[in-house]
Amino acid sequence: MAVTKADLAESLFENLGFNKRESKEFVNAFFDTISESLAEGEQVKISGLGNFELRDKGERPGRNPKTGEEIPISARRVVTFKAGRKLRARVEANSG
Amino acid sequence: MTKSDLIQELTQRQTHMTQRDVELAVSLVQQRIVSELANGGRVEIRGFGSFSVNHRPARRGRNPKTGAAVEIPDKYVPHFKPGKALAERVDCD
Numbered sequence: 001m002a003v004t005k006a007d008l009a010e011s012l013f014e015n016l017g018f019n020k021r022e023s024k025e026f027v028n029a030f031f032d033t034i035s036e037s038l039a040e041g042e043q044v045k046i047s048g049l050g051n052f053e054l055r056d057k058g059e060r061p062g063r064n065p066k067t068g069e070e071i072p073i074s075a076r077r078v079v080t081f082k083a084g085r086k087l088r089a090r091v092e093a094n095s096g
Numbered sequence: 097m098t099k100s101d102l103i104q105e106l107t108q109r110q111t112h113m114t115q116r117d118v119e120l121a122v123s124l125v126q127q128r129i130v131s132e133l134a135n136g137g138r139v140e141i142r143g144f145g146s147f148s149v150n151h152r153p154a155r156r157g158r159n160p161k162t163g164a165a166v167e168i169p170d171k172y173v174p175h176f177k178p179g180k181a182l183a184e185r186v187d188c189d
Binding site for chain 1: 097098099102105106109110112113117118120121122124125126128129130131132133134135136137138139140141142143144145146147149171172173174175176178181182183185186187
């Protein structure tokens with residue numbers, strides 16, 4: 001089972017002694033604050049985790065996979081995540 | 097925005113929490129995400145996105161300097177897929 005916001009809130013409640021409402025509010029505020037910064041066009045760097053970056057992609061040709069019809073994919077801004085060195089190392093260490 | 101900017105911002109928003117509380121909470125959230133991925137698991141934050149681990153199969157690469165073939169073993173890499181709400185918020189101008 002994947003870790004969800006409820007699990008993160010539970011961790012705060014258990015380990016830091018925040019009450020349940022505070023824990024839930026904090027977890028929401030954490031992801032909202034990161035989202036807002038990205039929505040304003042500013043990247044977010046969380047050392048130990050990684051960087052949330054923004055990339056502007058130009059229009060490119062695409063296809064409806066069901067019908068095969070060609071439709072252009074419009075220019076857009078997307079979020080990319082570059083995992084930090086510590087996170088990459090921990091994930092890789094587990095693969096052996 | 098850096099981690100310390102994030103801590104500042106959260107301290108201002110969560111008025112009932114001290115900066116120290118916020119620092120501990122940020123670090124705990126971060127630890128939970130990292131350790132879940134280190135165990136090969138997933139983290140799903142509705143609207144924000146999901147963190148998962150992708151497998152990279154072993155392949156034969158080349159040392160770009162010498163041209164010698166080298167075996168690169170398989171490995172696991174962290175991956176983030178932005179959620180629909182985040183993707184839409186970031187894209188609208």
